[in-house]
Every structure is written in structure tokens, then in C-alpha cells.
Amino acid sequence: MEWKGRRQSGNVEDARGSGPVRGGMGGNPFGRGGGFRIPTGGGGRGGGMSIGTIIFLVVIYFILKMMGIDLLQVMDGGQTSPSPSGYEQSQGTTQGSAEEEERKAFVSTVLAETEDTWNGIFKAGGETYEEPKLVLFRDSINSACGMASAATGPFYCPGDHKVYLDMAFFDELAQRFDAAGDFAEAYVVAHEVGHHVQNLLGILPKVNAQRQSMSEADSNQMSVRVELQADCFAGIWGKYTEQKGLLEQGDLEEALNAATQIGDDTLQKRTQGYVVPESFNHGTSEQRAAWFKRGFDSGKLSACDTFKGNI
Template sequence: MRWEGRRQSSNVEDRRGQRTGRTAGYRPRTRVRIPSSGRTVRTGGGGIGGIVMLVILFFVLRSCGIDPLAILAGSGGSLGPSIPQTQTTRAPSGPVRDDETTRFVTTILAETEDVWGGIFEANGRDYPEPTLVLFEGQVSSACGFASAASGPFYCPGDSKVYIDLSFYDELARRFGASGDFAQAYVLAHEVGHHVQNVVGVLPQFNRMRRGMSQAEANALSVRVELQADCFAGIWGHYTAQRGLLEAGDLEEALNAATQIGDDAIQKRTQGYVVPDSFNHGTSAQRREWFSRGFESGRLDDCDTFNNPV
């Protein structure tokens, strides 16, 4: 991916090197989560109807007695686990380190700002940019306390994406998913959750957990996660249009989606799969929905709630 020398986002908090204690009331949960030529990015026909449609979907689900996104209560979604919600204070941030990996993620964040800012602008809306929090080992957020073992995650309570950059080493070593575009996909997926939060997907779902069985909650969580994958694909679509991708980049992202599918992870860690426990989607599903967004660049094509997944 051609990222060097491009604009870096200033929406970054570097909390690395800080000691973070657990917030009061914390209870652990079991977990199995640039210069551009302006900001005008065409949506390929998605239009404002595409954004409004996403919000309407959730009222339709609620009218049917379904409580989708409270499955994410305490978490905005991630490549892996959910994070419990507790009250926390904002941790101070130090100067952002100037190393290659930091420059990379801040550049990718800037790319997502340009793409989603353009899409929202084309629909007559402002895009409130998320903040990227870099941490080491453990961190406190508006969604509670998390360790690096949680993986990258998005917290709707403070509109921030959290990542311990050592995750990228694990992604390559443990999951066999190396490459800069695989790493970019991880960040774009979490930004996809931010987009869901802005258009009303996460707030609606976060009100709806009561009365659902665990299996029902997991099934709806899969649809949320697959939509975030599709939104990551939309970002990839416009990144490709801008000539920033190189040969093999798409394959890197698709391989990462494959390696972090629920079925692949369960086979790797326990030797068998339990479909009712899936909460992010199978390898095939994650590849398919990323590909849908990548191929069309249309919000309308990311409707995981009214289409089979």
C-alpha cells in the first residue's frame, strides 16, 4: 500500500508508557475484537437514502420484537471481545511517537477521515471524526477497562478506537495475516463501527439486549460485525480508486478476514467449532462482506440486517 509521505491524522492520543488501573466497579467478562485532492468522494449512488436506511432498519427490527445491538452493551464492536461499561476518567495523552508503525496507523486513520468525510459531505452531513488511542498492555475507556488481549476495539461512549500496536505482530505471527493492507483493514473495521455509531446503528442496538437469548444476541452481533467489515470494504474501494493499493493488497485483507473468522479461530484454539457462539462471522462471511463493500463502494450494499449473511 502506498501510504508513506501522506497526511497523518491529528486525532490521536498516545497513552503508551502510562500505567492504567482498573476503574471502580470493574468486573471482568469472559471474552473469546494524507494528502487528498479534496474531500469529495462519490458514493456510487448510495446517497442520503443509504444512511437513512440504516437507521430505519433498526426500528423495523424493534417493531418485530427483536433487540439487536444491546449485544454490544459495553462495546462498540471489535475484531474480538467485548468490553464492559464503567465510568472512567480521561487519561492524559503524551506526545505521539514518531516511529514507522505509528506513522502508518495515523496515515490510515487520515485516509478513513478523507473517505468517510467525503461520503458524509456528499449526503449533506458532517462526519465527526473518531480519535485513535494508542496504548500498551491495558487501557481505560468510557466502555471500561481493557487489556491488550482484548484486541483492537471501538468504544461508542467516547467515540474512540483503541489499539495496542503489538496486535499487528500477533496478527502476523499467530494468525498468519501479515502485510500493511491487512493491518489497515483492522483499523478500517473499527472505524466502520464508528460510522455505525454516527448513523444510529450502535445507539439503537445498545438499547436492545433485554429479553434476548445468548444465541440470538450472538446472531445479531454477527450482523453488526459483518456490516463493519463491509464498511471497511467501502473504505478500501475508494482507497483503490485513489491509486494507493499495490498488487497483493486486496489478498492481504481477505486473508486477514479469513484468519479471524469465528470458525477459523475456534478450530485453531479448541479443535472444533460451536456455531451458536459465533459473534463476528465465519471466515467466508467476513471475506464476502468486505468484498461487497470493496467492489461497490455503496452503503446500500452493506445491509446485513435485511439480507442473508
């Protein structure tokens, strides 16, 4: 994707060095009516410790402290000085590194391109597009949909109209899901922005209200339709990007491969060796790739009605 030198969005909030950031209400971001995420093959939220466990660990810490053993120094290998950026750097791509700063610039550019696309579409329909914020975080974040960890993958929270992204997911996308490439990464951002478009169009509030009274199986099926429509909306963005002459050879294939690799059936086969169709909540690999391609081929909202007929 030809992205360097293009406009970067001013709607990116960098919370990578600030720890968990509070954004409003608590609760599970991935329950019914919560956030909408890129699946990672794991659970919706990271695990947590009980109060009893925390108290026990605190007691152990102070006992060792009285014995002259500083557990924090032991765990840190004796290094307690903060890094120049103001926090302990983890292994892999780190904040402030050239690679991660380039990724931030890339994400900001992709977000700007989605703004151009949806501003134009909404304006053509006589409406005004509300541009979402995109929050970059590391490890964990507290959004208006509740606390989430990096393990949940990128997600959109309807409660605060923000997309949340730990950019380490891009490494996972390439290494764990075999979906490398800048346009594969752009697809992830465009998909979450697609959920924002659904929210502005009133689709998410309507669906979330309906899901409250549905069985788990019916709720999962409704979730699949929501996710496939977000894929289709991402395809519309891809179409407008192509019309600008920004796509390079192989870009479309990267996005289609990414959609395929994070299909429910493919993820379940990879993680547990078998599939449970009634538990699907994002769509099969074939469905995800097909709906992205439908949006890409048509460039029209009318082609993305996943709530009618078979999907």
C-alpha cells in the same frame, strides 16, 4: 499500500507510556452494549486477582523486605533504573524504536485516509462526519466502556467515540493468525472505524437496545450482523483507497486473508479444535471476507445492509 509521505491524522492519542488511562464509566467493554473488538480467540477481558490474593502478596513482599530481600529487584534481574523513555521496556517492539514509530505513522496515515473517505461520504449525504479519536496504548487501558487488556485486541467504544489499539496486535496478526501485510493492518483500523460510522448512523444504539432483551443465541446473531457490516464499511474505505491509486499488488488479498483468518469458525478450530456456530459473534471466515469484498466492489453504504435477509 502506498502510504508514506501522505497526511497523518491529528486524532491519534498516544497513551503507550502512561499506563492504564481512564476514560469514564467502568464495566465490561465487551458485554451487550459494550465495545466492539477484533476477535483474538480468547476471552473479552484479561484475568484479574482477588482482593485476598493481593493482600497475601503484599504481606509476602513486606516480610521478604524485612529479611533484606527486595522482591522487585529480584523480579527485574537487579535492574531498577527506568529506561530513557521513562518506563520499563518489554521484549519485542518498544516505544520509541524506529519500527514502532513507523507503525504509529502508518496508523495515523490510515486513520487520515478513513477521515477523507467518510467525510466525503457523509458530506455527499448532507451530513457532517464526526472524526473519531484513535488511542494507542500498551498492555491495558480504561475506556468509557471499561478496562480492557491488550489480549482483547483492537476495539471501538461507543461511549467515548474512540478506537483503541495496542500495536503489538499487528505482530500477533502476522505471527499467530498468518495475516501479515500493511493492508491487513489497515483493514483492522478501518473495521473499527466502521463501528464508529455505525454509531454515528444510529445503528449501534438501536442494536444495543434490542440485544438487551434477546437470548444469548439471538444476541450473538445480531452481533454477527454488526460485525459483518463493519467489515463491509471497511471494504468501502478500501474502494476509495484503490481509487486514489494507493493500493499495491496483493493488498486486496492481504485484507481478504485477514478477514478470513479472524472468522469465528477459523478461530475456534485453531484454539479448541471444533466449532460452536451458536456462539459465533463476528461471522465465519467466508462471511467476513465476502462482506469486505462487497463493500470494496460497490463502494456504497446501501450494499452493506446486513440486517436484512440471510448473511
